[in-house]
Amino acid sequence: xxxxxxxxxxxxGEGGPVDxxxxxxxxRQIGTDLGIVDAEIxxxxxxxxxxxxxxxxxxxxxxxxxxTETIETGSxxxxxxxxxxxxxMANTNPVADSVVVTDHVWRRGQEVGLVDVxxxxxVTVGLEGKQLAEMGTMAxxxxxxxxxxxxxxxxxxxxxxxxxxxxxxxxxxxxxxHAEEPRLTxxxxxxxxPTAARLGLAGWPRAAEESIVARDALLARDAGARVHICxxxxxxxxxxVKWAKSQGISITAEVTPHHLLLDxxxxxxxxxxxxxxxxxRESSDAAALRQALADGVIDCVATDHAPHAEQDKxxxxxxxxxxxxxxxxxxxIIVQTMVRPGLLDWRGVARVMSERPxxxxxxxxxxxxxxxxxxxxxxxxxxxxAWTVRAAELASISNNTPFEAMTFPAKVTTTLLRGRVTAxxxxxxxxxxxxx
Ligand code: DOR
Ligand code: ZN
Numbered sequence: 001x002x003x004x005x006x007x008x009x010x011x012x013g014e015g016g017p018v019d020x021x022x023x024x025x026x027x028r029q030i031g032t033d034l035g036i037v038d039a040e041i042x043x044x045x046x047x048x049x050x051x052x053x054x055x056x057x058x059x060x061x062x063x064x065x066x067x068t069e070t071i072e073t074g075s076x077x078x079x080x081x082x083x084x085x086x087x088x089m090a091n092t093n094p095v096a097d098s099v100v101v102t103d104h105v106w107r108r109g110q111e112v113g114l115v116d117v118x119x120x121x122x123v124t125v126g127l128e129g130k131q132l133a134e135m136g137t138m139a140x141x142x143x144x145x146x147x148x149x150x151x152x153x154x155x156x157x158x159x160x161x162x163x164x165x166x167x168x169x170x171x172x173x174x175x176x177x178h179a180e181e182p183r184l185t186x187x188x189x190x191x192x193x194p195t196a197a198r199l200g201l202a203g204w205p206r207a208a209e210e211s212i213v214a215r216d217a218l219l220a221r222d223a224g225a226r227v228h229i230c231x232x233x234x235x236x237x238x239x240x241v242k243w244a245k246s247q248g249i250s251i252t253a254e255v256t257p258h259h260l261l262l263d264x265x266x267x268x269x270x271x272x273x274x275x276x277x278x279x280x281r282e283s284s285d286a287a288a289l290r291q292a293l294a295d296g297v298i299d300c301v302a303t304d305h306a307p308h309a310e311q312d313k314x315x316x317x318x319x320x321x322x323x324x325x326x327x328x329x330x331x332x333i334i335v336q337t338m339v340r341p342g343l344l345d346w347r348g349v350a351r352v353m354s355e356r357p358x359x360x361x362x363x364x365x366x367x368x369x370x371x372x373x374x375x376x377x378x379x380x381x382x383x384x385x386a387w388t389v390r391a392a393e394l395a396s397i398s399n400n401t402p403f404e405a406m407t408f409p410a411k412v413t414t415t416l417l418r419g420r421v422t423a424x425x426x427x428x429x430x431x432x433x434x435x436x
Contacts, residue, residue, distance in 0.1 A: 002038050003028065004419060009044035009380060011370050013346030020049060022376040025418035030372055042414060042421075044380050050350045052084025052377035052415060054357040054366050056176070056254055057151070057230060057302035058327065060086075060117070062108070063101065064093025068398045069307035071105065074327070075114035076395035076428035077305070081327040082379035082412035083115050084422075085358070085366045090122040091152040097122035097133040099141040106143030113431030114422045116366070121145040123164045123175060127153045132163060139171050146361050149176035151230055152277075154212060156182050161216060165225035174361055176228040177216050179237070180278065184208035189318050191279040195264045201317065204279050206234040213237050217244035217251050226250040228360060231304050233259050233278040235288035242297045252360050254302035255289045257333035258324055262286070262402060272313050272320030273402050276306070279322075293352055294343040300356040303330050307398035325401040328394050331381060332408035340409065346383075354379075376419035385411035395428060 003023030010017060011030070021029040021036050029036070060074035071088070078086045088105050090096035096105065102119035109117025121138040125131045127150045138145040148168065155161045155177060168175045185208045190196040192203025213229055217240065220227040229241065232253045244251045258276060263283045266274040274280060292298040306323025313320050334353065338344040344352065358367025368374040388407045391399035415423040422429055 004042060004416070004421070005034070005036050005039040006042045006044045006049065006380070009047050009049040011049050012350055013048040013383070017045065022416065022419045025376055027370065027372050027374050027376050042380070046382065046384060047413060048346055048381045048383055049370060050346065050379045050381060051354040051367055051370060052379050052417065053082045053331070053353040054363065055083050055086040055303050055305070055327065056147070056300065056357045056361065057304045058086040058088055059091065059306045059323065060088045061092065061307055063104070068309045069396055071108045071117055072112045072430070073395055073397050074305070074307070075109060075112045075117060076430070077327040079114040079415045079417070079423035079428045080395055080412065080426065081329070082331050082381065082415050083327065084377040084379070084415065084417050085116040085118060085363060087118045087120050087147055087361070089151045090120045090149060091127055095122050095126050096120065097125050097127070099134070099137045099143070102138045102143040102145050103141045111431065113417070114428055115417060118147070118361070119143045119145055120151070120176070121148045123148045123150045123155050124160060129153060129156055129160060132160065132167065135167055135173065136171055139173055145173065147174045147176055149178065149230065151176065151178040154178050154180040154182060158215060158219065162219050162223060165219055165223040165227065169223060169225040174226055174228055176230050177212065178230050179209045179212035179216065181208045181211050189275065190267055191264045191281045193264060193282055195267055199267055199270070201267065206236050206281070209234055209278055210236040210240055213240045217249050220251060221247065221249045226252070229253040231256050231259065231278055231302065232289065232298055233281050233285065235285050238288050238292040238297055245297070252299045254300050255293055255298045256302060256304045257326060257330045257337070258402060260286060260290050260293070260337045261333050266402065270317050272315065272317050273324065273400055275317060275320050275322050276324050277322035290337055290343055293338065294348070299360060300352045301330060301334060302357065303327050307396050308400050309398060313400045323400065325394065325396050325398060328396070329389060329401065329403050329408065331412055332387070332410050335383070335410040336408055376416050378416040379412055380414040382411050382413050383409070385409070387411050
């Protein structure tokens, strides 16, 4: 029987080293003396085997800004980061508010073959917040859209949000909200606080996020629907999500690696590589987010991978586009912020980076247990590696990482999608038309 034999891995970082035999896209055997002779061997000594990561929040920029990222290059970045599934946000050009665009994203992702690229559909036509997009048609397409978001923009009109939640319920899909009350953030470029005041940057108050989180929790309650909060960034959002969950409201939330690690002290240099939306907050917010992720109040990690061209970042802070690369650095930052301080163990990493995100969108073949008979969507991590981020060496077309020259622990060495190696030792391996 030919296949792939992963030798000597620590499953969830627990117990002793075992061998895992993968064939026909599945985990076939797990044990210490499998007697497999005809298989490609992956030496995984000292490495940790996890379910492939699932990113609910990725910007791949295709169609429209292929100068900054494509489905192919973004998929390569994802595979190298240990991901087997990503959700591509709808703020492309044209906007993914029609089945033509969402089906294209799905098909192109499958053609490239590095990760499953699930299209996110827009909630409203053109992300304008005025008229609901044809969610049903997108959900019924080959791309089978299961998550809708106007990310980049907030569905700010409470009546439109209410209708979207009601429809999402009957369609069995998820609405993911970019929580930002636009009346409170007009012209804002940085977290409203002492740092922005000193630097003369217009402030984005916490209340702009928190007021929408509170409102949407109540709207979800009344609609009997689920709502997902994108990139939670404040301690107050943590408290509100905790309260809503305690009331039995179906609310879930994600946090980005950059909001766990960085704070607004980074703005001192006025380097717009640190500009992101929602903005980097204060260190007390980052601490509350880390604790909430450990406690399960925040369900999962999502990257908000947001590639931008040099001319859109290397310019005056106020006019630069918000966003940072995230796919290739996510695991290492989670190890640095959560695993090393003892807030999460490796099983916890599997939970927040793979299992919970897969459950939130109802994927049945990602984020699965590491057991015989399960799909071989897998990631191997070297926990003892240390590496220094160099934008020029990342697979993304764009270079806007705030982590340039920073050294992080742990590295993804290998990613498998349905039993096929998609990334190994820093190289992505796509299908005929894909790869890098
Ligand atoms: O920083 C951000 N960048 N936040 C968003 O909501 C959108 C994203 C983008 O598309 O660049
Ligand atoms: Zn957003």
